[in-house]
Each structure stands twice: as C-alpha cells, then as structure tokens.
Amino acid sequence: MDSTYVIGLRKDVRFTENMLMTNYGAFDASPFLKLSARMHESLLAADKTEDELAAYVLEDDDIQGLQIFHKYWQIMSRSALLTYTLVSADTKLATISPVGMGFSFGPKSKLDQGAKQLSRFALQRTCKGATLIECPKGWSQIDILDVRLAGVIFYLQAPHTVEALAEKCGLSHQVVEAFLTMLQEAQALTGPGEGGAGQEDQDPGLAHWEVHDLYFHTRCQLGRHNNGWATTYRFTDTFPPLPQVKEAMSRESVPLPKVERPASESFFHVHETRKTRRDFASEALTLNQLGTFLYHTVRVKEKYDDDKGGVTFRPAQGGGALHSIEVYPLVNRCEGLQSGFYHYNPLKHELERLSSLTTSCKQMLMLGRKMMLDQSEPQVELIFASRFRRIQWKYESLAYSVILKDVGCLYQTMAMVAEAMGLAGVALGGGHMDLFARISELDCYREGSVGAYMIGSRAPGTD
Numbered sequence: 001m002d003s004t005y006v007i008g009l010r011k012d013v014r015f016t017e018n019m020l021m022t023n024y025g026a027f028d029a030s031p032f033l034k035l036s037a038r039m040h041e042s043l044l045a046a047d048k049t050e051d052e053l054a055a056y057v058l059e060d061d062d063i064q065g066l067q068i069f070h071k072y073w074q075i076m077s078r079s080a081l082l083t084y085t086l087v088s089a090d091t092k093l094a095t096i097s098p099v100g101m102g103f104s105f106g107p108k109s110k111l112d113q114g115a116k117q118l119s120r121f122a123l124q125r126t127c128k129g130a131t132l133i134e135c136p137k138g139w140s141q142i143d144i145l146d147v148r149l150a151g152v153i154f155y156l157q158a159p160h161t162v163e164a165l166a167e168k169c170g171l172s173h174q175v176v177e178a179f180l181t182m183l184q185e186a187q188a189l190t191g192p193g194e195g196g197a198g199q200e201d202q203d204p205g206l207a208h209w210e211v212h213d214l215y216f217h218t219r220c221q222l223g224r225h226n227n228g229w230a231t232t233y234r235f236t237d238t239f240p241p242l243p244q245v246k247e248a249m250s251r252e253s254v255p256l257p258k259v260e261r262p263a264s265e266s267f268f269h270v271h272e273t274r275k276t277r278r279d280f281a282s283e284a285l286t287l288n289q290l291g292t293f294l295y296h297t298v299r300v301k302e303k304y305d306d307d308k309g310g311v312t313f314r315p316a317q318g319g320g321a322l323h324s325i326e327v328y329p330l331v332n333r334c335e336g337l338q339s340g341f342y343h344y345n346p347l348k349h350e351l352e353r354l355s356s357l358t359t360s361c362k363q364m365l366m367l368g369r370k371m372m373l374d375q376s377e378p379q380v381e382l383i384f385a386s387r388f389r390r391i392q393w394k395y396e397s398l399a400y401s402v403i404l405k406d407v408g409c410l411y412q413t414m415a416m417v418a419e420a421m422g423l424a425g426v427a428l429g430g431g432h433m434d435l436f437a438r439i440s441e442l443d444c445y446r447e448g449s450v451g452a453y454m455i456g457s458r459a460p461g462t463d
C-alpha cells in the first residue's frame, strides 16, 4: 500500500487520571486509560494506524482489553475527537482534524467521482507555524505538512481529475485521491460549474454568500469550530484591559446643554410614528438639541470599576456593559456650535474639538449624504467608532459580532430619541474605515468606524 492514515487526538483533548477532557466537555474514560501504555503513547504521538493501536492492546491487554478499546474508539470517533494523518513513504503529508460534530471522516471514506475544483469558500492560512486549509461549509481543518500538496491546492483553482493532478504534481494516484478525500470531507471541493465558478454556486443558498460573511457567520456561532468561545478573557496575562471611558482627546472642549426631560408624546405614540427621516429643514438643529440628543442616547449613567476594565450603564444596552463605541460628531451645521470634527465625552457630557472641517471631513460628509440617498444637506453626522479591544479582551470568537449588535442597539435608541424630540435621523449602514482613520488620526486596528447616524432638524410638513 502506497499510503495510510495514522491516528491522533484533536488538539484540545487531554486526559486526567480518569477523564477525557476537551474544550467542550468531558467523560469518564477510566477503562480506556488503563489499557496499553504503548497504545496511549502512539495515540498522543499520532504515529500508528488504528490496526497497529489495536494490535498493541491485544498483545498487552488480551481480548477483553480489545473489546474496551473498540468501545471507546467508537465513542471517540463519533464524538469527533480523532485526527487522521495521511502518511506515504514514512512521510506525514496532511492531517485532517474535526472541529465540529458534522465530521464523518474515516480511513474508509471514498472520493466522489468526477473532476473537482477548490470551493471558493476554502481558505488557506497559517496558524502557529502550520499551514492549514479550512472551509466554513465544513466541520474540519486540514494541516498541510508537505509542500507537494500545496501544488495540488494550486491546480485545484480549475477542475482536475485525480489522474491529472497526480501527473502534474508528481504524486501517486493513491496519495492524491486520499488528499482529495480529506478536502471533500472539509467541504472544500466542488464540481465544475459555469464560467469558472464551482457547482456550489448553482445552489441559491450558497451563491448569495460572500466568503468573508460565511466565514464570519460560522466562526462567531458555535458548531463549526472549536476555538475558545464567548467569555474567555484570553489576554488577561498579556495586555491590560481598556478603561470604560477614553482619556480626553483634546484640550478644547465644549460643555453641552441638555434637557433632562424633554416634552414628548407617549412611548407608544413615538414607537408607532418612528421612521427614517431623510428630509432635513433648512434651519439647522441647535446645540441644545444636539446636547439633549447625545445625553439621552450615549451618555454614561452609571460607572463601575473593577480589575477587568469596569463597566458603564448607558441609555442603550450594550454587550457585557462594555460599551466600546465612541461617538464622533462631524458637524456641518448646528446652531450655536462651530462646524468641525468632535469627540463626545459621555462621562462629562461635553464635546472635545478635534479639528475644523478639513477636506477629508467634507469627503466624509459627502459620503454620508450619498448614503442617505442624497436627499438633504447633512447637518450632524454621528460617526460610531469601536475601541475594539474593550470587547476583544473579554470575548473570543464573537467579539466583532457583539460590536455590530451594539451598533444596532445604538441605531434603534437614536431613532427613538430623534422621533421623540421631533428631529430627523437616518442610520448609515456603510462607512469608510481609512477616511475615518485619516480624520481622527486613530490607528484603525485599535479604534475604527463601525457605523454612523445622521441627525438634523425635521423638514416642515414631513410628520
């Protein structure tokens, strides 16, 4: 035989005296743990086939031991804990590891007939010194251990048969077939479609997905990865947490007026009449209105300190009460306030002036105007920027999704307050990360734009 599979354990599997533990659960494995030491060593080293491991058990523990081995082997296989490494001529070529319960690979897995190409969703990246291929459609990842397989990946940009790949890459038919079977299990292969696209795009369910969206979707939910998830505080020992509120960004500040309890219709009236309003009046909103609006949407109501960066409570809800989103008013026209670019200090309820309306600021306002269907001249664009690390320091896998959900909470809070105050407002779903970085002079990986809300005085007759 030209190639075979040696078996190992998923990276997160570890044993205590009696238990088999993973990131996602544990079970009592004491009968299995008492079996042949040679079998355990080889399983941890991932250097023997299933038959070779079973032979150790038969020699060391007799037929009763073999029965225990088979029972636990089935459990570990069904629980997606076993990895399979393709070996040829004593060289390890690639390892497939399960990352979700949909994994069903085994030494007897078969490759479907016909030419294959790589799925457009398949991603190759490096992780801790390994080159791996993964696909958000699947439940496994493949570590590429031999450069010759990189050639196979390259040629799979277009449909190829096993024979053609074997010839082009100088590999045996059997090795190529085994590797493609791994890629098939990872859902990283598709059949030929039209115009170079894969067959997968004939499925409307898949055709609509962009690669980054599907990858993001599968990595911030559970099911298709075994990365740390939710509250893991993984940076506790390496970086300090960010505080609840930023240091002042400017020495020039403008205290904001506010009305604590502005007159308003009843909640349900406001709730019913709320709508997106893109028609602004020719007279701009006032500083008093802007201050009142920010006070009732973004200010800090309560602040608590702890050794994890603390929390604040504000008018809008926010994941973990972390509130990573800073608000930067880009003021084109506001009665009583000099036009320019500001940062809102939610603790002091004041504006920190950062710059005049530079050319880049005007470009940003132009973009905002286009995003609100070019219907009115912008008055104040409230740009939301996340101090990403506030969320990333605590949460793993779903940090960015929490940030975007926080943006949604802010949109809705702003829409309701704008409605109650008789203002006009539009959520702006797009943005320009580099333009914002230029205007704010912030490092886009530390703090970057994630949304915006345009606010203005309501045009008469548009109620």
Ligand SMILES: Cc1cc2nc3c(=O)[nH]c(=O)nc-3n(C[C@H](O)[C@H](O)[C@H](O)COP(=O)(O)O)c2cc1C
Pocket (backbone or CB within 6 Å): 274, 275, 276, 277, 278, 371, 372, 373, 411, 426, 427, 428, 429, 430
């Ligand atoms: C996430 C999100 C992004 C939006 N982006 C924009 C936008 O970029 N431009 C715009 O004019 N309206 C935008 N809107 C407003 C929607 O078009 C509006 O909510 C929708 O048409 C429903 O109308 P309604 O708000 O009056 O109920 C956005 C709304 C949301 C919730």
